[in-house]
Amino acid sequence: MERPGFVPAFLFAVKTGGICGLxxxxxxxxxxxxxxxxxxxxxxxxxxxxxxxxKPVIQRDANGVVTLTCATPGAHIRYSLDGSDPxxxxxxxxxxxELPHGSTVKARAFSExxxxxxxxxxxxxxxxxxxxxxxxxxLAVTQDRDWPGYDWAKRHAAVCALVxxxxxxxIFIGDSxxxxxxxxxxxxxxxxxxxxxxxYGSRNAVDLGYGxxxxxxxxxxxxxxxxxxxxxxxxxIHIGTNNLSVNTPAEIADGxxxxxxxxxxxxxxxSILLLAIMPRGEKPDAMRAKIVEVNKLIALLGFENGITFxxxxxxxxxxxxxxxxxxxxxxxxPTEKGYAIWAGAMEPTLKRLLGE
Numbered sequence: 001m002e003r004p005g006f007v008p009a010f011l012f013a014v015k016t017g018g019i020c021g022l023x024x025x026x027x028x029x030x031x032x033x034x035x036x037x038x039x040x041x042x043x044x045x046x047x048x049x050x051x052x053x054x055k056p057v058i059q060r061d062a063n064g065v066v067t068l069t070c071a072t073p074g075a076h077i078r079y080s081l082d083g084s085d086p087x088x089x090x091x092x093x094x095x096x097x098e099l100p101h102g103s104t105v106k107a108r109a110f111s112e113x114x115x116x117x118x119x120x121x122x123x124x125x126x127x128x129x130x131x132x133x134x135x136x137x138x139l140a141v142t143q144d145r146d147w148p149g150y151d152w153a154k155r156h157a158a159v160c161a162l163v164x165x166x167x168x169x170x171i172f173i174g175d176s177x178x179x180x181x182x183x184x185x186x187x188x189x190x191x192x193x194x195x196x197x198x199x200y201g202s203r204n205a206v207d208l209g210y211g212x213x214x215x216x217x218x219x220x221x222x223x224x225x226x227x228x229x230x231x232x233x234x235x236x237i238h239i240g241t242n243n244l245s246v247n248t249p250a251e252i253a254d255g256x257x258x259x260x261x262x263x264x265x266x267x268x269x270x271s272i273l274l275l276a277i278m279p280r281g282e283k284p285d286a287m288r289a290k291i292v293e294v295n296k297l298i299a300l301l302g303f304e305n306g307i308t309f310x311x312x313x314x315x316x317x318x319x320x321x322x323x324x325x326x327x328x329x330x331x332x333x334p335t336e337k338g339y340a341i342w343a344g345a346m347e348p349t350l351k352r353l354l355g356e
Contacts, residue, residue: 053118056107064100064128068093068107068121075109075118081141088114091142091217092153095224101134102127137247137255140220145212146176150188155210158185160225162206167230170205170354173218173259174238177278177332178209181339192339199343203354214242215255222262231267234353236346238275240298241332244290253297264306271353273346274301276311280332284321308353312345 054071056079061067068077078090081099086108093107102125109118127133144152162185163171172178180189182196183205190196196207208226210217218239237259243252260272276295281287295311302309316327316338323331327338334342 053109053111053116055119056109056121058105058107058121058123060099060123060125062128064098064102064125066097066099066105066123066125068097068105070109070118072109072118074112076112076114077107077109078144079105079107081105081139082136085120088117089144089147091144094142094153094156098140099125100127100129101131103133103139135247135251135254137215137243137251138219138258139216140223141216142220143212143214143217146210149211152210155185155187156221156224156226158187159206159208159221160228163226164229166204166206168204168206169233170200170203170236170350171232171234172205172207172209172236172238173222174209174236175213175242176209176211177241177334178207178238179211180333181207181209181342183207192334192336192342195336195339195343199347212242213239214246215239215252215259218259219255219262222259222266227263227266232270233355234271234273234350235263235267236273236275236350238278240277240294241280241291244277244287244294249290249293249297252294256298257301260301260304260307268306270306272307273350273353274298274307274309275346276309276313279313279316279323280328282323282331288321308349310346310349312342315341315345 052072053075056077057069057071059067059069068079070077077093078086078088079093079097080086080090081097081103083104084090084106086106088110090108097105099105104122104124107121110116142152146152172181172183180191182190182193183200184207188211196205208221210221237256239259240252240256243255247255256274260274263270263272276298277291279288279291291313295313299309299311301307316323316334318324325331326335327341329335
């Protein structure tokens with residue numbers, strides 16, 4: 001005689017009071033749960049399958065170049081160089097990492113939806129090149145701090161494709177302050193789009209701003225395709241505000257110098273329009289004072305060939321040094337009016353550099 005299936009047998013036992021004397025009505029919730037688990041599979045088994053992502057393998061060659069691999073197909077590796085535990089917002093591993101001066105590398109692999117992660121992989125790399133370890137501002141690295149607002153790696157791929165196609169004559173390099181200005185590629189809010197079209201719509205310009213970027217993230221982008229295959233006439237740079245909370249003024253200035261050097265190494269004829277870090281915060285405070293210190297240091301770069309330094313910060317302030325909400329709604333990112341102030345203040349210098 002064929003043995004009855006589990007569900008029919010369970011139903012019979014419950015209805016006849018064969019399980020600990022419990023009646024049908026008392027057992028109905030449990031019964032439905034058991035049926036669902038049998039038919040659909042248990043959440044536990046799904047979780048165990050989803051979390052079985054292999055831990056990344058960290059390898060380093062004699063030149064200090066680090067590679068990260070994961071045996072799980074489709075997994076995405078995210079890493080850190082600052083000692084922090086890499087989360088779903090950590091920088092994606094997209095290319096080998098150059099660490100000749102040594103560092104601590106931490107990495108995790110994530111599922112495509114970033115909901116599951118592997119165990120932590122960690123390695124401390126000794127220096128293979130003499131000299132002091134450089135500050136984080138010049139250590140090229142990826143990031144994804146603004147996810148899910150936008151995907152950093154996808155924007156990088158879109159920018160690389162766009163510059164190959166357009167070969168722009170004017171590029172804007174920066175963080176979210178630049179990212180939200182306007183232009184292509186469009187993957188986030190574009191507060192200053194009308195202003196962008198007015199001033200740059202006919203100038204073959206591309207927006208290379210990324211939300212939450214620091215100097216080290218810009219360096220990575222420039223070294224991995226965003227300045228390949230073309231030579232822009234002018235590169236406008238506004239970067240450094242996201243470094244203020246983690247770096248000294250001298251370190252930030254070093255990062256900005258490294259960006260300028262990288263541009264001229266790849267495109268010697270490009271004129272750099274280096275903007276002072278814009279003021280932030282409603283009123284003068286310690287952060288504003290730190291910005292002043294950084295700007296004093298990077299102003300010196302304006303005496304070098306191919307670099308023009310311009311401080312348009314005072315245009316955003318009233319006579320008492322206050323930023324109004326109609327200029328920067330959050331006292332950091334310009335409104336449409338703020339972007340109009342930016343574009344207008346910069347226009348005479350930009351026209352001269354473009355030879356117009």
